[in-house]
Amino acid sequence: MRVCVIGAGAAGMTASVFLAREGADVILVEKNEKFGKKLYITGKGRCNLTNDCELADLFQNVVRGEKFLRSSLYGFTPQNTMSFFEDLGLKLVVERGNRVFPFSQKSSDVIKALQIEIENLGVDVKLGTEVKQIKKTDDGFCVVTAWENIKCDKVVVATGGMSYPSTGSTGDGYAFAKSFGLKIVEPRQALAPIIVKQNVSALQGISLKNVNLCANDENGKEIASEFGEMLFTNRGLSGPIALTISSYINRKQNVVLSLDLKPALDENALDRRVLRDFDERKNQDIKNVTRALLPERLNAYVLKCAGIAESKKVNEITKEERAKLVKTIKNLRFDVQSLAPFTEAIVTSGGVDLKCLKPTCECKDVEGLYFVGETIDIDALTGGFNLQLAFATAVCAARDIIKKSAQSAQK
Ligand SMILES: Cc1cc2nc3c(=O)[nH]c(=O)nc-3n(C[C@H](O)[C@H](O)[C@H](O)COP(=O)(O)OP(=O)(O)OC[C@H]3O[C@@H](n4cnc5c(N)ncnc54)[C@H](O)[C@@H]3O)c2cc1C
Numbered sequence: 001m002r003v004c005v006i007g008a009g010a011a012g013m014t015a016s017v018f019l020a021r022e023g024a025d026v027i028l029v030e031k032n033e034k035f036g037k038k039l040y041i042t043g044k045g046r047c048n049l050t051n052d053c054e055l056a057d058l059f060q061n062v063v064r065g066e067k068f069l070r071s072s073l074y075g076f077t078p079q080n081t082m083s084f085f086e087d088l089g090l091k092l093v094v095e096r097g098n099r100v101f102p103f104s105q106k107s108s109d110v111i112k113a114l115q116i117e118i119e120n121l122g123v124d125v126k127l128g129t130e131v132k133q134i135k136k137t138d139d140g141f142c143v144v145t146a147w148e149n150i151k152c153d154k155v156v157v158a159t160g161g162m163s164y165p166s167t168g169s170t171g172d173g174y175a176f177a178k179s180f181g182l183k184i185v186e187p188r189q190a191l192a193p194i195i196v197k198q199n200v201s202a203l204q205g206i207s208l209k210n211v212n213l214c215a216n217d218e219n220g221k222e223i224a225s226e227f228g229e230m231l232f233t234n235r236g237l238s239g240p241i242a243l244t245i246s247s248y249i250n251r252k253q254n255v256v257l258s259l260d261l262k263p264a265l266d267e268n269a270l271d272r273r274v275l276r277d278f279d280e281r282k283n284q285d286i287k288n289v290t291r292a293l294l295p296e297r298l299n300a301y302v303l304k305c306a307g308i309a310e311s312k313k314v315n316e317i318t319k320e321e322r323a324k325l326v327k328t329i330k331n332l333r334f335d336v337q338s339l340a341p342f343t344e345a346i347v348t349s350g351g352v353d354l355k356c357l358k359p360t361c362e363c364k365d366v367e368g369l370y371f372v373g374e375t376i377d378i379d380a381l382t383g384g385f386n387l388q389l390a391f392a393t394a395v396c397a398a399r400d401i402i403k404k405s406a407q408s409a410q411k
Contacts (some may be wrong), residue, residue, distance in 0.1 A: 001405045004143045006131045006176075008035045008381075009169070010387050011373025011394040012158030013114040018398035019156075019219055024405070025390060027150055028123050029143065031130035031168055035118075036111040036159065038167035042387065047107030050081040050391070051384040052098040053296070061385045062392035063190065063247045064349055065378030067305035067388050069389060071359040072209040072396035081391050088113040131159075134176050141366065147402040154368040154401050160349025160396060161374040162187050173375035174351065180366050183353035185377045188346035196257070196334040197334075203232035212263040213241045215249050215336075216256050223255065224248035227263060237334065244381050245320065245338050249350055255336040260330050261294065271326045282315045289314055293329065300399070302328050347386050352376040359399035362395050370397040 001024050005012045008030035020026045039047060051058065055077060059066050069071050079354050082100060083094055090113040091103035102109045118125065126145070134155055135143040143150040159177055160169030174184045207229065214225040224245050231239035237257070249255045274293075281289050287310040291299050293392055306328040308321050317325075339345065352371045361376070363369045373390040380386050 001154065002027065002140075002152040003154045003156060003401060004029060004141065004150050004174075005156045005158060005161060005377075006143065007158035007168075007373075008032075008125070009160050009373065009390070010039050011155070011160075011390040012035065013111075013118060014391050015156045015158060015372060015394035015398045017114065017117050017121065017122050018395050019401060020118070020123050021385050022398075024402065026121075026123045027126065027143075027152065028118065029126045029129050029145060029150070030251070031128070031212055033125075035115050038113050038164060038169060039387075040107050041079045041164070041167065042107055043101060043384075045405075047100055047110045047385040048107045049085065049092075050078040050100045051389045052078055052094045052100050053256075055310050057098075058385060058388065059098055061381045062389070063379050063381065065354055067390075068345070068354040068357070068359060069172070069378060069392070070407045072392040073388075074385075075399065076389055076392040076395040079235060081388060082132070083197045084109070084391075085359055088117055093306075097383055098229075103118045112322070113153045118166050121227060124210055131172065131176075132321075133179065134369070136366065137179075154370070156370045156397055156401075157375060158390075158393075159375050161351060162234060162342045162388070162393045163189065163192075163374075165342060166188040167372070168319040169348075171348075173371060174401065177371060177375075179354075180363065180369065182356040182363060182365075182371075185350040187342075187348045189339040189342055189348040190247040190297075190349035190379045191243045191346035191382060192246045192250075193233055193344055194236045194242050194246050194257070194334075195337045195340060196236040196339045197286060198334055200232055200235050200236060200301075200334075202297055203233045203328060203400075205232065207231045207239060208295075208298075210240070210263065211236070212260040213245055214258045214260070215245050216258065217252055218254035218256070220256075223252060230259075236337075237338075238340075240382065246345075246347065247347075247379065247381065249336060257336060258333040259332040259334065261298075263331060264349055267326055267330055270329060271322070274322060274326060278317065282313075284314055285310065286312050286314055286317060288299055290325070302332065305332065325391040346382070347379050348374055349379045350377055355379070361397040372397045 159173035226241035372393040
């Protein structure tokens with residue numbers, strides 16, 4: 001049985017290994033001149049390849065496609081991913097938050113492990129070969145590339161999403177899917193910096209710990225709320241909690257963000273703290289007192305939002321002004337303008353509609369055609385979860401192909 005796998009990223013390389021190990025004749029086609037260009041930049045070059053957690057925790061970190069992913073993730077768990085790589089000779093290390101990295105801290109070692117196995121298994125690798133079209137034939141498929149037509153029995157499309165397009169993931173899988181009549185859920189940026197309407201350029205570079213960011217819709221209904229670290233950029237918010245929030249607001253309009261700079265204190269407790277500071281430094285400028293609560297540049301921004309002049313003496317601050325200050329610290333408002341473009345989004349939300357696929361990732365209406373990895377409408381949060389989804393869907397498709405070919409050989 002000849003299987004053409006399109007895309008030598010995380011999903012395509014894994015599918016190739018699982019197919020070739022079971023004796024399939026695999027052709028792996030990649031438009032770049034090398035394997036795993038995106039894998040190389042994952043985890044800031046360290047590759048957080050999975051998360052050593054229970055499946056229940058994993059599902060909590062899936063943003064889209066949780067139900068669909070059940071069979072692939074039960075079939076190939078994070079612990080299976082770890083054993084798979086360890087068996088390839090890659091030593092692993094589990095870090096904070098169960099994040100799994102190669103012990104060498106080099107993403108290139110993850111790529112190397114897969115590449116060596118692919119070569120050892122005799123997979124026919126065609127690098128620098130862009131697939132232009134997939135055609136259905138009487139006895140299988142014809143994969144049309146710039147150089148040749150590849151005839152095969154089955155096709156696995158693992159072309160990724162649209163984020164970081166310089167890595168080769170330019171949404172080509174969507175066109176292939178459409179040509180077979182499959183629906184595409186409009187791709188949106190996920191795990192992307194958030195651009196806000198307010199001018200926050202003065203805050204660029206400030207990083208905050210132990211803050212809470214909450215996203216509400218235009219009616220004030222909470223969409224998502226995250227506690228942790230974030231960072232101001234020239235045009236908005238980034239860092240772990242902002243990236244997480246972005247994945248939940250990427251299909252919403254008029255989203256309002258509320259940043260709680262002191263989540264450990266409720267409004268009353270914060271007011272008591274401010275009052276105590278005021279009592280101790282009655283004759284000072286307000287900015288010198290609130291400096292104890294907030295980083296320098298954020299201090300000026302918060303006072304401006306609260307409508308209090310930085311040089312106003314503490315003993316001149318009215319009760320109303322103090323209440324406004326406390327409210328602003330607890331609820332610093334930002335109106336979302338958009339998410340940063342796909343060039344800055346870690347993953348793509350949307351893609352091949354899961355309703356068109358069986359849980360094995362095979363198209364319901366086109367036997368033998370599979371879509372795996374980020375090209376389908378699945379996405380997850382940071383922590384190694386997105387690569388886990390890519391590996392698990394790839395393995396699920398490969399196993400289904402092998403199972404079906406064994407069944408048809410028996411007939
Ligand atoms: C900066 C960054 C850091 C990340 N860090 C992490 C992390 O640490 N942990 C984690 O879990 N996730 C991380 N991710 C997300 C993760 O990298 C992706 O979810 C994952 O790589 C998706 O795998 P894939 O195989 O589906 O697609 P990709 O890895 O995008 O691979 C698709 C491949 O298909 C090829 N291709 C596309 N079109 C064609 C065509 N027409 N013909 C031939 N080949 C084609 C592409 O060139 C590419 O090589 C990160 C993403 C980014 C951008």
